[in-house]
Amino acid sequence: MTIKSFNPPIRTLMGPGPSDVHPRILGAMARPTIGHLDPLFVGMMDEMKTLLQYAFKTKNELTLSVSAPGSAGMETSFVNLVEPGDTVVVCQNGVFGGRMKENVERCGAKAVMVQDDWGMPVDPQKVEDALKANPEAKLVAFVHAETSTGAQSDAQTIARLAHEHDALVIADAVTSLGGSELDVDAWEIDAIYSGSQKCLSCTPGLSPVSFSARAVEVIKNRKTRVQSWFLDLNLVMSYWGGGTKRAYHHTAPINALYGLHEALVMLQEEGLENSWKRHYGLHLALRAGFEAMGLSLIVPEAARLPQLNTVAIPEGVDEAQVRAILLNRYNLEIGAGLGALAGKVWRFGLMGHSANAKNVIFCLAALEAVLTELNAGIQRGVAVQAAQKLIISQGY
Amino acid sequence: MTIKSFNPPIRTLMGPGPSDVHPRILGAMARPTIGHLDPLFVGMMDEMKTLLQYAFKTKNELTLSVSAPGSAGMETSFVNLVEPGDTVVVCQNGVFGGRMKENVERCGAKAVMVQDDWGMPVDPQKVEDALKANPEAKLVAFVHAETSTGAQSDAQTIARLAHEHDALVIADAVTSLGGSELDVDAWEIDAIYSGSQKCLSCTPGLSPVSFSARAVEVIKNRKTRVQSWFLDLNLVMSYWGGGTKRAYHHTAPINALYGLHEALVMLQEEGLENSWKRHYGLHLALRAGFEAMGLSLIVPEAARLPQLNTVAIPEGVDEAQVRAILLNRYNLEIGAGLGALAGKVWRFGLMGHSANAKNVIFCLAALEAVLTELNAGIQRGVAVQAAQKLIISQGY
Numbered sequence: 022m023t024i025k026s027f028n029p030p031i032r033t034l035m036g037p038g039p040s041d042v043h044p045r046i047l048g049a050m051a052r053p054t055i056g057h058l059d060p061l062f063v064g065m066m067d068e069m070k071t072l073l074q075y076a077f078k079t080k081n082e083l084t085l086s087v088s089a090p091g092s093a094g095m096e097t098s099f100v101n102l103v104e105p106g107d108t109v110v111v112c113q114n115g116v117f118g119g120r121m122k123e124n125v126e127r128c129g130a131k132a133v134m135v136q137d138d139w140g141m142p143v144d145p146q147k148v149e150d151a152l153k154a155n156p157e158a159k160l161v162a163f164v165h166a167e168t169s170t171g172a173q174s175d176a177q178t179i180a181r182l183a184h185e186h187d188a189l190v191i192a193d194a195v196t197s198l199g200g201s202e203l204d205v206d207a208w209e210i211d212a213i214y215s216g217s218q219k220c221l222s223c224t225p226g227l228s229p230v231s232f233s234a235r236a237v238e239v240i241k242n243r244k245t246r247v248q249s250w251f252l253d254l255n256l257v258m259s260y261w262g263g264g265t266k267r268a269y270h271h272t273a274p275i276n277a278l279y280g281l282h283e284a285l286v287m288l289q290e291e292g293l294e295n296s297w298k299r300h301y302g303l304h305l306a307l308r309a310g311f312e313a314m315g316l317s318l319i320v321p322e323a324a325r326l327p328q329l330n331t332v333a334i335p336e337g338v339d340e341a342q343v344r345a346i347l348l349n350r351y352n353l354e355i356g357a358g359l360g361a362l363a364g365k366v367w368r369f370g371l372m373g374h375s376a377n378a379k380n381v382i383f384c385l386a387a388l389e390a391v392l393t394e395l396n397a398g399i400q401r402g403v404a405v406q407a408a409q410k411l412i413i414s415q416g417y
Numbered sequence: 418m419t420i421k422s423f424n425p426p427i428r429t430l431m432g433p434g435p436s437d438v439h440p441r442i443l444g445a446m447a448r449p450t451i452g453h454l455d456p457l458f459v460g461m462m463d464e465m466k467t468l469l470q471y472a473f474k475t476k477n478e479l480t481l482s483v484s485a486p487g488s489a490g491m492e493t494s495f496v497n498l499v500e501p502g503d504t505v506v507v508c509q510n511g512v513f514g515g516r517m518k519e520n521v522e523r524c525g526a527k528a529v530m531v532q533d534d535w536g537m538p539v540d541p542q543k544v545e546d547a548l549k550a551n552p553e554a555k556l557v558a559f560v561h562a563e564t565s566t567g568a569q570s571d572a573q574t575i576a577r578l579a580h581e582h583d584a585l586v587i588a589d590a591v592t593s594l595g596g597s598e599l600d601v602d603a604w605e606i607d608a609i610y611s612g613s614q615k616c617l618s619c620t621p622g623l624s625p626v627s628f629s630a631r632a633v634e635v636i637k638n639r640k641t642r643v644q645s646w647f648l649d650l651n652l653v654m655s656y657w658g659g660g661t662k663r664a665y666h667h668t669a670p671i672n673a674l675y676g677l678h679e680a681l682v683m684l685q686e687e688g689l690e691n692s693w694k695r696h697y698g699l700h701l702a703l704r705a706g707f708e709a710m711g712l713s714l715i716v717p718e719a720a721r722l723p724q725l726n727t728v729a730i731p732e733g734v735d736e737a738q739v740r741a742i743l744l745n746r747y748n749l750e751i752g753a754g755l756g757a758l759a760g761k762v763w764r765f766g767l768m769g770h771s772a773n774a775k776n777v778i779f780c781l782a783a784l785e786a787v788l789t790e791l792n793a794g795i796q797r798g799v800a801v802q803a804a805q806k807l808i809i810s811q812g813y
Binding site (some may be wrong): 023024025027028029030031032034038039041042045047048049050051052053054055056057060061062065068071072088089090091092093095097098120123124126127128158204216218224240246247248249250251269270271272273274275276279280282283285286289313350354359373408 | 419420421422423424425426427428430432434435437438441443444445446447448449450451452453456457458461464467468479484485486487488489491492496516519522523547566612614620621622643644645646647664665666667668669671672673675676678679681682685696744750755
């Protein structure tokens with residue numbers, strides 16, 4: 022056995038995440054490792070909290086980065102807030118609502134499912150009906166930005182309904198944080214989790230989370246111990262929140278946190294609202310290109326996520342072949358459909374650093390070339406120009 | 418609020434981990450991010466499995482890196498193998514046995530504790546007694562290399578005793594993997610976990626694990642679902658083990674895995690046994706320096722870990738002041754005592770890339786200077802020479 026160093030190619034990442042990681046962030050990850058209890062590292066963690074509060078638009082004290090990917094952020098939210106015997110209303114309109122159900126059940130609780138079609142937002146009326154039918158419900162959980170479909174749901178309304186029925190709300194913001202409007206305090210979201218590798222453009226592996234004072238009360242007053250030692254926020258709090266006297270809990274992923282810190286510094290430099298605007302503006306350009314080609318987006322306009330564009334596959338096209346050609350010839354990664362949408366859609370991410378004019382133009386040109394080669398019957402020679410018009414008019 | 422990029426100092430890491438990360442590993446972490454389902458990334462995961470099998474000395478099919486720190490590797494072992502109502506014999510001779518107990522209880526199982534003094538190895542006779550007194554025990558869990566004390570236990574004997582009583586064995590190898598003898602197959606260990614940031618000299622955040630065929634059978638035949646979705650090996654297996662058709666489970670921490678891959682390539686280049694020998698040889702040198710100074714190691718020689726040297730604090734010395742001076746003036750990190758040993762010992766790590774002649778000489782010289790300044794009553798002018806003699810004679 023002789024295995025050599027791994028040297029990855031330079032891909033353009035326009036799938037559902039990870040997104041293109043900026044060289045500044047990669048550079049930060051290569052800085053010298055220091056100890057997880059080093060006073061300078063602890064200072065960096067304090068900055069990280071401030072930066073995450075900025076990104077989430079919250080003053081929540083309990084705002085930190087879970088030392089594992091977004092799925093662990095989801096699990097952190099559920100295992101800390103749910104106890105055996107609880108009832109949780111879970112909204113499902115894609116893959117991740119299903120994963121929430123798994124989490125609820127593994128906590129020994131009951132999941133009341135609110136189903137919507139994949140590609141549609143969560144219907145608040147159904148949420149209200151479920152809350153009326155299950156007055157004992159302790160929580161409502163929903164996905165703000167469904168990465169598997171490209172639909173965004175009305176977080177503010179869902180949170181309001183939950184509170185009207187004395188329930189807390191858990192929001193999955195894996196794909197929304199940094200890419201489209203999100204206002205944790207104004208919308209009164211009690212628990213929220215995200216991922217480092219989407220609109221923050223960091224490498225995968227970390228999950229920013231935030232919990233309201235009300236959620237913290239629930240966690241502190243649990244009747245049973247949190248089933249996960251690693252994700253128990255009562256323990257994690259004393260490491261992240263302990264000021265200068267931090268209690269050792271686990272060894273933090275030092276260099277990954279350097280990367281997330283740098284990503285958040287860049288977000289602050291650009292300005293959160295400017296980042297939302299950039300994602301939306303470039304989405305308009307990409308979409309104009311798709312439509313000029315004759316392709317259509319499956320999500321209704323009002324619920325479309327700018328950062329995740331779900332395109333119906335033209336009839337007769339072998340979707341996997343298209344993705345393989347894009348990857349192998351152009352080093353361009355786009356996403357396949359998942360679950361109910363497998364084989365029916367492609368997912369084009371425009372997340373974080375990937376949301377730039379070069380990527381939009383390149384992606385449209387490469388896709389047009391491949392679809393033309395495969396005789397997919399698209400409109401030729403118009404997509405790039407349609408996109409460029411919007412890129413110029415918006416100044417990107 | 419304006420927070421700037423974080424630029425850490427260059428520390429020498431001789432605490433209980435993280436250890437010094439080699440520039441080749443930091444460089445690998447800064448390589449371009451590709452997708453977690455990219456065929457080239459999947460190829461790297463296959464190589465990673467082979468490299469981890471080499472490091473663990475195992476042919477176990479289920480050998481992979483958990484996408485979170487060592488504590489999550491511990492939790493992976495317990496939540497997958499333990500079911501509510503089970504009995505687990507847990508050996509405690511330091512901090513991490515206590516954490517194992519937490520894990521067992523949070524799985525709804527009973528922990529039968531086998532206690533040994535902090536700084537001593539696990540006494541196999543007590544393990545046998547516990548197994549005889551609890552014939553229903555399903556598992557024996559122990560720490561091979563106690564990071565909190567510097568003691569190593571006889572893994573082979575403990576595994577044999579467990580099997581004689583029809584129990585499986587879980588070993589914590591966070592600090593032993595790559596640094597001292599470990600032979601998963603020959604010793605018949607059923608479940609083992611480690612950390613990336615100790616003797617592999619990678620950045621913290623990943624936990625290599627390996628499970629025997631017998632352990633996999635137990636996992637596949639559980640009566641209840643694994644309580645953690647994120648750590649459920651039935652699901653993780655289909656991502657790591659699925660060949661070319663991998664099922665998406667979570668988004669792997671791509672760049673962190675580049676780093677671990679490079680660390681393991683370097684281990685393979687040096688040779689596993691050579692790495693063990695280097696850790697031991699430099700431990701002899703460091704220890705000779707301590708003893709020449711008049712300091713003593715608290716762990717009996719037969720159970721001493723070369724990679725973690727626990728030194729008794731001389732009377733009248735303010736141990737925190739010494740660590741602070743070493744850190745602030747010399748950028749040298751050493752570890753404090755934990756739990757029962759807090760305030761009584763320092764922990765000097767010689768792990769991975771930190772185990773080199775320069776660090777040994779530098780550490781002894783800096784420590785001697787600081788202890789002299791504080792009038793700690795040590796022997797002066799002899800430590801470095803004593804260490805150097807052994808460095809030269811062994812050829813390091």
